Amino acid sequence: xxxxxxxxxxxLITATLLAMTACAAxxxxxxxxRSTPPTAAPAPVDPIAEWVDERMSQLTTEQKAAALLxxxxxxxxxxxxxxYVDAGVSGLILMGDNxxxxxAELSALTAAVQSDPEAPVLIGIDEEGGEVQRLPWDGxxxxxxxxxxxxxxxxxxxxARATVLAESGVNVNFGIVADxxxxxxxxxxxxxxxxxxxxxxxxxxxxxxxxxxxxxSTIKHFPGHGAAPGDSHSSVPTAPLTIDEWRAGPSMPFAxxxxxxxxxxxxxxxxxxxxxxxxxxxSPEWHRVLRDELDFDGVVVTDxxxxxxxxxxxxxxxxxxxxVRAVAAGADLLLYVLPADPATMGIxxxxxxxxxxxxxxxxxxxxxxxxxxAERVLTLRRTLAD
Numbered sequence: 278x279x280x281x282x283x284x285x286x287x288x289l290i291t292a293t294l295l296a297m298t299a300c301a302a303x304x305x306x307x308x309x310x311r312s313t314p315p316t317a318a319p320a321p322v323d324p325i326a327e328w329v330d331e332r333m334s335q336l337t338t339e340q341k342a343a344a345l346l347x348x349x350x351x352x353x354x355x356x357x358x359x360x361y362v363d364a365g366v367s368g369l370i371l372m373g374d375n376x377x378x379x380x381a382e383l384s385a386l387t388a389a390v391q392s393d394p395e396a397p398v399l400i401g402i403d404e405e406g407g408e409v410q411r412l413p414w415d416g417x418x419x420x421x422x423x424x425x426x427x428x429x430x431x432x433x434x435x436x437a438r439a440t441v442l443a444e445s446g447v448n449v450n451f452g453i454v455a456d457x458x459x460x461x462x463x464x465x466x467x468x469x470x471x472x473x474x475x476x477x478x479x480x481x482x483x484x485x486x487x488x489x490x491x492x493x494s495t496i497k498h499f500p501g502h503g504a505a506p507g508d509s510h511s512s513v514p515t516a517p518l519t520i521d522e523w524r525a526g527p528s529m530p531f532a533x534x535x536x537x538x539x540x541x542x543x544x545x546x547x548x549x550x551x552x553x554x555x556x557x558x559x560s561p562e563w564h565r566v567l568r569d570e571l572d573f574d575g576v577v578v579t580d581x582x583x584x585x586x587x588x589x590x591x592x593x594x595x596x597x598x599x600x601v602r603a604v605a606a607g608a609d610l611l612l613y614v615l616p617a618d619p620a621t622m623g624i625x626x627x628x629x630x631x632x633x634x635x636x637x638x639x640x641x642x643x644x645x646x647x648x649x650x651a652e653r654v655l656t657l658r659r660t661l662a663d
Contacts, residue, residue, distance in 0.1 A: 603635070
């Protein structure tokens with residue numbers, strides 16, 4: 278016979294068995310059953326994300342690369358513009374030479390280039406008012422007036438401007454300058470919404486709010502042209518600021534515009550050597566700052582990529598290499614103000630697509646990077662369809 282050394286052990290075993298029996302007893306009437314766990318609510322479905330996933334599954338690498346381009350063809354004949362759309366680009370930028378006599382004619386032109394009602398082509402324009410104005414019939418106030426008024430004036434002006442653009446079939450405005458400078462000799466001075474970071478930030482947020490839900494807003498020229506003397510159309514202006522100095526000043530209007538809901542941020546061909554020697558449009562570090570520090574999850578669009586060639590620097594002479602560097606750095610949409618005959622610049626849509634595809638095949642651009650960029654652009658296009 279086995280002797281228990283602990284006299285309490287049999288009692289503990291009996292108590293445990295009784296407890297187990299009690300747990301197994303049937304539930305009393307009216308008590309909730311514990312045998313069936315509650316059913317988890319299904320995760321909400323994002324119809325736009327679902328549509329983008331489906332569309333992405335149908336695209337080749339070449340089509341994804343083409344989707345990263347926004348281009349220009351001069352003139353008011355829609356045929357050359359439509360040819361670019363048929364080649365798979367996601368966007369068209371209208372310059373002064375594309376603007377006909379009035380809004381009705383422009384509306385007809387923009388309608389003629391649209392081909393996909395589920396994902397409208399991005400039709401962009403630089404409509405700031407004042408020094409940079411494409412539409413003669415836009416009577417809203419511009420920066421030279423707005424920077425001396427309350428932020429509400431910027432909101433009202435850009436709400437009126439957005440309505441004019443939307444009525445003409447334009448769905449993206451490259452019109453909100455988030456640069457800041459108090460230097461009247463600066464290239465950008467006439468276009469800034471504020472001469473100090475706080476004032477600029479308030480008016481940039483107002484401008485974005487005014488355009489909200491009517492056209493997609495773009496804030497430019499990240500990380501800030503005001504601190505970089507010179508004209509980025511013909512050089513790569515250099516800013517002397519450290520990253521902490523940038524955070525304390527020029528970053529503020531961009532952060533404010535992003536918080537207000539700007540759908541696009543345009544990177545400038547500007548260099549901050551203390552952060553990265555490369556211009557921001559080609560800089561992985563500036564794209565990281567934009568995504569990680571300012572929490573921007575929209576479309577990053579470059580300034581006109583041909584500006585890099587116009588500056589005459591040999592390191593930017595190859596348009597295909599410039600495109601690869603921009604996408605590899607984190608750009609989603611590459612902007613090209615092409616002439617009537619792009620071959621004069623040694624450039625073509627087919628060549629740009631080929632350069633991007635070649636970089637994916639070689640590993641300079643990962644498939645994940647390409648997909649992420651194409652998805653962001655497609656998401657914006659799909660959003661504009663609703």
